[in-house]
Amino acid sequence: MTDLRSIATESDVAEVISFRTADGVDLALRRVGPADGPAVLLVHGHGVSSEMFALPEIRNVTDVLADAGYQSWLLDWRGSCRLPYNESGPPYTFDDVALYDLPAAVAQIRARIGDRPLFVVAHCIGALALSLSMTAGLLPGLAGVVAQGVFLTPKVSTSARVRVLLGSELLGSRVGHIESDFRKVGLWSRRTLLYAALSRKGDCPDPTCRMVQHGWGMGAKLFEHDHLDSRTHDRLAELFGAIPLSVLPHLRQMELAHAVVRWNVDDDRYAALPENALDHADRIDCPVLLLAGSRNEAWLDSNKLCYEVLSERNPSIDVRYTEIPSYGHLDTFIGRGAALDVFGHIVDFLDETSARLA
């Protein structure tokens, strides 16, 4: 992976693994933390990267996991801004992430950890894709799963729904991806007016911050601005990348269904994936912790809904729901106080689940 941007935490990385998925995409895993102990695969959201879990300027989740004896595995799946696929790769949907990326990453980790327990902590689109892999039966035997923001039942605000629709239908033919870094858009280009419109909300003078805070103009805040460390704020352009418009129709379909659904219904290559993940929730064979900030504007109360639906329809699944007061969405991981306010809930869940496995 020579094109991975170097990161400040590189000295903490014990091992870097480059691997190729069954459909020929080159991805990367980095191991951080103790040489032994239960393993935790961390799955980032779309348009960011595994760096969201490893910010050196805060006490990040890999630091907290390491202190609790857990080994972190940072995955960069094909939607990572540390990889080239969003801007120059062939179009893909979240079906590809569920079918190819996550099972390949888990296989790579299992080959190295043997029988040690493997947990997954996933954020946003990473958690959506994880739910599709799990309900396809592609990730059996995980020790436990933490899904932040959303899992099986995506739900967005009406204004975000309209924007997703506009993004996918009006812009799709003209623009391949939505940039987050204003410096790449330029002061005057055919796209400047569009980007100015997308980033008009918010009070921060930094246009890149306004752009990403409001989710590439989709109308929902991605994080609570005041929860960021100033050093994180100053490098938002580095932490966020482009969003390919090719994923928007899939996202819109899931949002309309309020369920994770397969996009490629007429393509046999994807036959392993369920058409509706919620209908195959019985394939979930491990405890699940659903997390969400009480101010999550990106997915509203999707995870509360998921908790209610699973409790009702699949009472045999061990599912819990924890709401983090005053937090939004991405700040549950990149917020300067997340170690105090959020990560303890994750460690408690992993500890309790590990104790039951022992």
Ligand SMILES: [Zn+2]
């Ligand atoms: Zn700002």
